[in-house]
Amino acid sequence: MNFQDSRLIRALRREPTDRTPVWFMRQAGRYLPGYQRIRAGMEFLELCKNPELASEVTVEPLEVLDVDAVIIFSDILVPLEAMGLPVEFGDRGPCMSQPLTDRAGIDRLSIPDPVEETGFVMDVIRATHQRVQGKVPVLGFAGAPWTLACYALEGSPSRTFAAAQRMVYESPADLHRLMEKLADTVTSYLLAQVEAGANAIQLFDSWGGMLGHQAFEEFSLRYCRRIMEGLDGCGVPRILFIRGAASHLKQISRMVDEVGIEAVSLDEMTRPQQALDIFGDRCALQGNMPPQALFAPEESIRQRVRDLLDVFGDHPGHVFNLGHGILPPTPVDSLRAVVDEIRAPR
Amino acid sequence: MNFQDSRLIRALRREPTDRTPVWFMRQAGRYLPGYQRIRAGMEFLELCKNPELASEVTVEPLEVLDVDAVIIFSDILVPLEAMGLPVEFGDRGPCMSQPLTDRAGIDRLSIPDPVEETGFVMDVIRATHQRVQGKVPVLGFAGAPWTLACYALEGSPSRTFAAAQRMVYESPADLHRLMEKLADTVTSYLLAQVEAGANAIQLFDSWGGMLGHQAFEEFSLRYCRRIMEGLDGCGVPRILFIRGAASHLKQISRMVDEVGIEAVSLDEMTRPQQALDIFGDRCALQGNMPPQALFAPEESIRQRVRDLLDVFGDHPGHVFNLGHGILPPTPVDSLRAVVDEIRAPR
Numbered sequence: 001m002n003f004q005d006s007r008l009i010r011a012l013r014r015e016p017t018d019r020t021p022v023w024f025m026r027q028a029g030r031y032l033p034g035y036q037r038i039r040a041g042m043e044f045l046e047l048c049k050n051p052e053l054a055s056e057v058t059v060e061p062l063e064v065l066d067v068d069a070v071i072i073f074s075d076i077l078v079p080l081e082a083m084g085l086p087v088e089f090g091d092r093g094p095c096m097s098q099p100l101t102d103r104a105g106i107d108r109l110s111i112p113d114p115v116e117e118t119g120f121v122m123d124v125i126r127a128t129h130q131r132v133q134g135k136v137p138v139l140g141f142a143g144a145p146w147t148l149a150c151y152a153l154e155g156s157p158s159r160t161f162a163a164a165q166r167m168v169y170e171s172p173a174d175l176h177r178l179m180e181k182l183a184d185t186v187t188s189y190l191l192a193q194v195e196a197g198a199n200a201i202q203l204f205d206s207w208g209g210m211l212g213h214q215a216f217e218e219f220s221l222r223y224c225r226r227i228m229e230g231l232d233g234c235g236v237p238r239i240l241f242i243r244g245a246a247s248h249l250k251q252i253s254r255m256v257d258e259v260g261i262e263a264v265s266l267d268e269m270t271r272p273q274q275a276l277d278i279f280g281d282r283c284a285l286q287g288n289m290p291p292q293a294l295f296a297p298e299e300s301i302r303q304r305v306r307d308l309l310d311v312f313g314d315h316p317g318h319v320f321n322l323g324h325g326i327l328p329p330t331p332v333d334s335l336r337a338v339v340d341e342i343r344a345p346r
Numbered sequence: 347m348n349f350q351d352s353r354l355i356r357a358l359r360r361e362p363t364d365r366t367p368v369w370f371m372r373q374a375g376r377y378l379p380g381y382q383r384i385r386a387g388m389e390f391l392e393l394c395k396n397p398e399l400a401s402e403v404t405v406e407p408l409e410v411l412d413v414d415a416v417i418i419f420s421d422i423l424v425p426l427e428a429m430g431l432p433v434e435f436g437d438r439g440p441c442m443s444q445p446l447t448d449r450a451g452i453d454r455l456s457i458p459d460p461v462e463e464t465g466f467v468m469d470v471i472r473a474t475h476q477r478v479q480g481k482v483p484v485l486g487f488a489g490a491p492w493t494l495a496c497y498a499l500e501g502s503p504s505r506t507f508a509a510a511q512r513m514v515y516e517s518p519a520d521l522h523r524l525m526e527k528l529a530d531t532v533t534s535y536l537l538a539q540v541e542a543g544a545n546a547i548q549l550f551d552s553w554g555g556m557l558g559h560q561a562f563e564e565f566s567l568r569y570c571r572r573i574m575e576g577l578d579g580c581g582v583p584r585i586l587f588i589r590g591a592a593s594h595l596k597q598i599s600r601m602v603d604e605v606g607i608e609a610v611s612l613d614e615m616t617r618p619q620q621a622l623d624i625f626g627d628r629c630a631l632q633g634n635m636p637p638q639a640l641f642a643p644e645e646s647i648r649q650r651v652r653d654l655l656d657v658f659g660d661h662p663g664h665v666f667n668l669g670h671g672i673l674p675p676t677p678v679d680s681l682r683a684v685v686d687e688i689r690a691p692r
Contacts, residue, residue: 162638162673169642212614212636212669213592246559247592247615268558269593290558292508296515323558327508 003137003199008069012200012237012263012284014317020309021068022342024335026325027061028073031332034060043089048074049120055127062136065335069137072124076143076204079189080152082112095156106178111185114192122196129197140198142190144205145182145223161207168215175219183223187230194234202239202265203227209244216248221255228259239286241265243324249278256283268323272311284317291322294334301334305341349483349545354415358546358583358609358630360663366655367414368688370681372671373407374419377678380406389435394420395466401473408482411681415483418470422489422550425535426498428458441502452524457531460538468542475543486544488536490551491528491569495521507553514561521565529569533576540580548585548611549573555590562594567601574605585632587611589670595624602629614669618657630663637668640680647680651687
């Protein structure tokens with residue numbers, strides 16, 4: 001099948017589809033039995049670097065949930081490791097063992113050749129295509145510069161990312177230098193994913209929303225833009241996801257217009273009607289269902305799916321997804337109910 | 347002095363003042379040398395329960411920074427302990443040793459008599475008044491029900507408060523029962539503070555912004571409203587602070603109109619011009635300076651203060667404050683520069 005004709009890619013281009021496409025952020029993850037089996041034998045990053053098993057994990061949601069796309073199993077910290085920041089394993093997943101502390105550390109970071117340094121990611125994409133055999137498109141992804149900077153400066157996941165937040169004001173020039181290197185790294189990393197066969201890419205800025213409104217524009221949005229501009233003309237749709245940005249939709253919308261970004265993914269804090277009012281049909285809209293809503297009884301889940309289909313109903317580029325990643329204890333049956341409800345005749 | 351004539355209380359009532367009043371959230375805290383000295387000898391909650399020392403800590407920012415108000419030293423978890431949930435000390439401050447896990451636990455919670463069970467807080471207010479001798483007003487405060495529920499259900503501070511977030515969808519009726527008890531507890535707790543001499547009160551919903559937009563209205567805003575309605579006619583201005591609510595300003599504004607709330611405190615994610623457009627001069631507006639901006643060089647800090655004074659300049663009820671609490675490593679001189687710049691002739 002030509003991926004241009006797939007439900008997801010058509011929706012991302014705002015072309016008519018037979019029904020709303022659905023995939024889930026973090027759909028290749030801990031809620032799945034096959035994933036758990038494989039992870040029991042190896043560490044997270046080890047799995048990321050094993051194309052055979054990473055692609056097996058990548059396609060499991062296709063078999064279990066019958067989603068309309070797969071997203072490669074990987075981690076946003078992969079490019080940081082290639083830049084020269086060692087990644088290790090804490091209790092709560094991958095983290096940096098030697099966080100950046102000064103300008104010298106920033107200056108030492110390389111801008112890696114994505115194929116030479118992170119070729120295993122491209123291998124995962126190719127291995128995944130072999131497994132899905134044209135059935136659905138394969139998504140690539142990367143973390144946005146601000147989110148990567150949070151980890152690079154803080155080390156481990158944090159409630160506040162105080163080091164990165166402080167640097168915004170204490171040494172903004174150094175932070176900009178870091179952000180430039182991250183943006184260049186992520187741009188070539190995503191271009192390599194497209195080259196390897198990614199049919200669409202998503203840029204994740206998980207922590208953009210914690211910045212003050214001026215810092216948001218200066219450090220989150222600006223570098224997302226730089227990457228999206230760098231991908232212009234790459235031939236696949238670009239999805240922008242900035243978590244916590246519900247009060248910045250107008251600024252994002254302006255960027256969508258100026259850069260021609262194909263799709264915006266909305267977190268669950270965003271009012272869908274407000275997003276529709278602001279973005280109109282000038283880009284595809286994805287997401288918005290609260291990940292926690294999957295713990296509700298099935299009938300509530302189905303009702304919520306219907307409500308979201310109703311509100312986005314006439315939008316030519318609606319992609320069903322959550323407002324954030326699937327939570328590890330989520331019941332598989334809840335996700336099945338979502339997919340089933342989307343496909344129910346209406 | 348009659349507190350009705352103080353700069354802060356006049357500004358909260360949108361009456362003319364000689365200059366913009368200033369105080370800082372978490373101004374009685376770890377950045378202060380006197381506070382550190384006292385805390386070296388006792389645990390956090392022990393200090394909360396010692397009116398002599400808690401009032402000493404409360405007035406230290408008045409002496410060190412010459413702010414226009416003091417806010418009592420206490421902790422938002424105090425009422426939870428009185429409801430029957432033991433509070434203890436972890437590495438990162440107070441937390442709950444036995445988080446709520448089920449409906450039975452919720453049903454067991456009492457709605458404490460604030461004077462009998464938490465009379466030490468009222469004693470802190472009285473002892474503080476003795477120390478400030480009418481020089482500045484004394485603020486009381488409480489955590490909002492959603493934020494208290496996050497701690498009651500999770501135990502310790504968390505990046506996600508997954509237990510509370512899950513309960514929103516999994517057992518909303520039980521959560522509503524908990525929220526009602528929390529709202530009733532907080533209402534009588536704040537009324538007791540006013541009775542003891544608090545000249546204004548602030549309600550803190552630190553985690554409201556993490557809720558999906560529908561859950562925000564159902565669980566955060568609704569119970570803030572219930573408390574604010576319960577304080578109607580209590581004779582002192584009410585300040586509402588919901589962190590992460592920049593995309594909910596219209597909903598908050600509607601509540602301000604319907605309930606007559608005197609003041610709204612804005613986090614640093616909020617665009618001040620948007621807040622001015624939405625709230626107009628129908629309530630006082632407080633806050634908005636990023637706490638991390640206090641790590642900038644002094645001239646940048648002063649410029650930011652001038653920018654904020656400019657944008658809020660004509661608003662009849664502007665109260666200078668941060669978008670969140672003072673961070674522990676903040677230099678005292680940065681805060682002094684803020685106060686000094688506000689008082690500079692312009």
